[in-house]
Amino acid sequence: MRVSHYLEFEERVTGGIKESVVHQRKMLDREGIEYTTGPTLDADVLHCNLMGPRSVWYAKRARDRGVPVVAHTHVTAEDFGDSFRFTNALAKPLRPYLGRAYGLADALVCPSEYNRGVIEGYADAPTTVISNGVDRGKLAGFESLKDEYRERYDLSPPTVFLVGHVIKRKGLETFVDLARELPDVDFAWFGPLDLSLKGRETTRLVEESPDNCTFTGFVDDVRGAFAAGDVFLFPTHEENEGIALLEAMTAGKAVVVRDIETFSWLDDGEDCLKVDPADAGEETAAFADAIRRLGDPALRERLGSTAAARSEAFSLDALAERYRSLYDGLI
Template identity: 45%
Template sequence: MRALNYLELEGPLQRSGWGTAAAQQRAALADTDIDVVTSPWRDDLLSTARSIAAGDGAFRDFDLAHCNAPGPGSLAVARHAHRSGIPLVLHAHMTAEDFGESFRFSSEIAPLLKRYLRWFYSQADLVLCPSQYTKDLLEAYPVDAPIETITNGVDLDSLAGHEKLRGEYRERYDLDGMVVFALGNVFERKGLTDFCRLAESTSYDFAWFGPYDTGPQASSVVKRWTQNPPQNVTFTGWVDDKRGAFGAGDVYLFPTKNENQGIAVLEAMACGKAVVISDIPVFEEFFTRGEDCLKCSSRAEFREALDRLSDDPALRERLGKNARETAAEHSLKRVGTELSRIYRDVTV
């Protein structure tokens, strides 16, 4: 089988969770007998023009289309798939709920986005999403297509050797002691204000590894905190090697308001870090309070959890050990097995 695994705007989205998820899908499928192409278009403008002139169209040949973003390129693929009788899989990495509090005006746009996503996802022969929580949201929109869950997974190989980068990254960003950290795009939806307020109330070094917007699309909250952070908070911007973040940090803090799964949480767990996360429904599916993480519902609880972990290194070690076992359940081997089975089922 030849499958299209497509992420439009792949360059800009490379630094996003969508980019990570698509890259992990392809890495997982590399160990299966699925032949993967990543672009729907002919190789270059000339060959595409020749193909169109010959009546063959602008699209490559593939037996199944799997799109990871809800944009115009994916719409074109969807139309081609419908015309050609090619099975169409759409991956729901985005919901209206997790779009809010991301960019300037994103919360105002979210209700309109919900209507668009309902229409877009309903075109699929099958919708994939990373959690039962997300599936329930989509069914309530309602999306008029079958929906199945599949973990985003975690690429263990991409994290190998993170320990060796500890000294380099702690020195680079002037970090000391028990370092509380986050990884990923800096959004208010991911708990930015709580992250900074918690830093203000403690003496620990806090570091957020990841890019943040500074242009007109940036939210006022992101601009305020990144331009005038608390004295013990470092916003690193984009880091070329995410292993450095996991090497430098000790406690992964994620006071997020809404997630569809949380790839960075799985990565922190795979690195054996103690994880402190929001007590929200999606995390109930994957993580167990007191065994592989600590869950909190308020700043006071987050502060208490950080202090406990500072005072009790044995607790940090136990949570980290159990977290590694949890992350191992989301291996790319599992993703490849499930995704290849899904591809075959939808083409029957």
């Protein structure tokens, strides 16, 4: 079996999509599946991770030649908005484009049940859910970096943190408002911060954030983020899955999430705390109450331990065989 495992714009794509592709290739390696990272029709399966124009071109020709096409549904119009500059304007025309592009696939891979529900409104192609997974080896030894990263960013426990690109959709306004509401708690957002790519509102929120709210920018070792942080706050408004969330759970961190459909698989009070997205006037208070509750070390320990156990089902070892089954079925 030979797979053309292609990520269009690979040299430019960052964040969750790039991380998912890294995970997929590690899983293919685990299964001993031969693959090329360039697009080619000289393969048993063409697997496209981002349906840009070149991927669409290859997908059309693969179908003409009888080569099965797999498309990953990382991108939806729903999660495209409030990300980078101009993405809101592009979200509306993106939907019909993606409908046509995803419709070229013989199989669509969705990272979550929520994402599958969204995608079923785009195209009639068969869907299968395979989590983006979590690379447990990537976090190995993270605890040893705790003192270094806390000292580097002047953070005192219990630190509330988030990992990933700083974008409005992920709950930036809530994150900043909470730091203002809880001045005695340190908040740290670890991840790329290029304000030239952000909209005016994102820039304003970052520049006007209080002193106890730190935006670190890119960190050279992401393990340091999970070492320095104690409570993983994920107030995202729209998410296909959330690799950073799975990583925080794997690291045994207490998690607070917005109660949206994406996270329906999480159990409130067992492996996380969920905050109902109430009206804007009550939202900050509700999140602040959850964070105050997690000032209790025993509660943090209990939620983190349960989360770590729950995350084992998302390890690359647990998921890898699903790709072989998918490809075998198509061939």
